[in-house]
Amino acid sequence: MANTSYQLDFEAPLRDLQERIYQLETDDQDSASARDELRAARKALLDKTRDVYSHLDEWQTVRVARHPDRPMFTDYVDLICDEFVELHGDKFFGDDRALRTGFAKIDEFKVMMVGHHKGKTLKERNECYFGCAHPEGYRKAMLKMKKAAKYGLPIICMIDTPGAYPGIGAEERGQAQVIAESMLEMSRLETPIICVVIGEGGSGGALGIGVGDRVAVLEFSYYSVISPEGCAGILWKSHDYAENAAKALKLTSRHLERLGAIDDVIEEPTGGAHRDHYQMAARLKMYLVKTLRELTELPPDELVAQRYEKFRKIGMYLEEAASV
């Protein structure tokens, strides 16, 4: 388990147990009783971790989804892909670092990888605007995805953004326009598309690369129409109500699945992806390879027709018998 410097309050009992284990490990372990104690402490930590993580509420889930140690796009690329050949630029304005694209190999598949990246160091996070892409990011993604369809490469989109960037330049360069076009184009690309929310699925910025044949969400990721803070600011008139908003928005993987908005939930390792990058990457890879095998069997027109029907069915409303 990673020794994380970033702490979540509800993980306090886990930290105490972890410290106890470090203590025991550095102590003399010659006696059988010391070894028994260490074993018991490790078991207690595992049990407690399982316990805490099986009862995460919506707001706690949001905070896990935002955990700085949570694996990001580049981690998955390193751990899942045999090769990644980054392709830069939207051939129009620039190269958005918050949205990355490139050729990649995953087992027997050659694919186009597309993903938000939040950045690891402060410098990188600033370059990436903390994962908030500008219009050039979505234009780049759209361009590379079209190339992928042209050359028969399946597309994998990894979604991890608080939202598309809200700024003057972003508006001047058509943020609304590019997100709309990206959804429209993705809906008709004749190649398999798998979208996975790996952390934050923030609103239109997420959906801008989110129209696929399969939409999956990692267990402790969230996907929402608006950030809990944004929603709280509007409906409760204060960001302090983000917790209430998170609960009301039903933005966790299980709710999303129940509402029919996503296709699959990918389980995370005990205690969340941030505790075990390797395990998480292995599970994600298994899901991707299995799904790629299924989707590449289908003829492209069939794929596009099914994708349309899938999104077409989303929504809940009442329909009165038509009056004549």
Add this chain to the structure above:
Amino acid sequence: MATGELKENRDQPDNSDDPLLGDEPKKHRAKRGVPSGLWLRCDDCGETVFRKTVAENMSVCPVCGYHMYLSAADRIRYLLDEGTFEEWDGNLMPADPLEFFDKKAYAERVVSEQKRTGLRDAALTGTGMIRARRVAVGVTDSAFIMGSMGSVVGERLARLIERATEQDLPLVIVSGSGGGARMHEGILSLMQMAKVSAALARYDEAGGLFISVLTNPTMGGVAASFASLGDLVFAEPKALIGFAGPRTIKATIRLELPEGFQRSEFLLAHGYIDRIVKRADMKSEIARTIDYCGK
């Protein structure tokens, strides 16, 4: 399917919840709606004008030409040939899939909005004639929960677009939405953006002509889906149009926003809309465009 008379909506939209409009336009906000009855204060020039004169002028300020709020029913009245509107899918009603509750239950909010506006949800859709040309038409009303798109708006628009595709009709959608995707229906609202955009992709492939008309305000998930996908995009003058709300942007960049930011004229200058069209000319401009495109 219901045909004919639509209940006229005389209420001004309640924007008190609106993140975008709460401080926009700010000049006369405190006075909004105060001079009731015979008089009305223009949000843009601040002049007190005769309500009846405004109403006779398509809710355009007779002093400065500012395009004020117009209900969906009135928009249809001004856009279509008299008596030609036939409503489609008027039997769709909002559900409460999230059992959403903020300070007020969504289910109650829906009922009170329905009472106040005479609408079942934020969109009216159907067919009618524009100077004797049959069209499929959709209008969102910014008075109903900020004109936001939930499942009903998404479904009605998707059905509208599919019917326009089947019947080879030109499609006109007039957007008025400060709310974008409706928070109260959570992820389902967000997904309506993809659903409607996908329907427009098919319409496009079938060779359809989609004229998108942007009115004040067109923001968030509505701007970032169907509203921006017109083959031709028209906007009424001075409409607020954009992805992120001015307040959100201001809070993020901590700078004052330039004069006229996110207004129709700003979007025209940056290349995102084809024409700014005055309300009084909209019908003729749309008819002319349909003719140019041979539809």
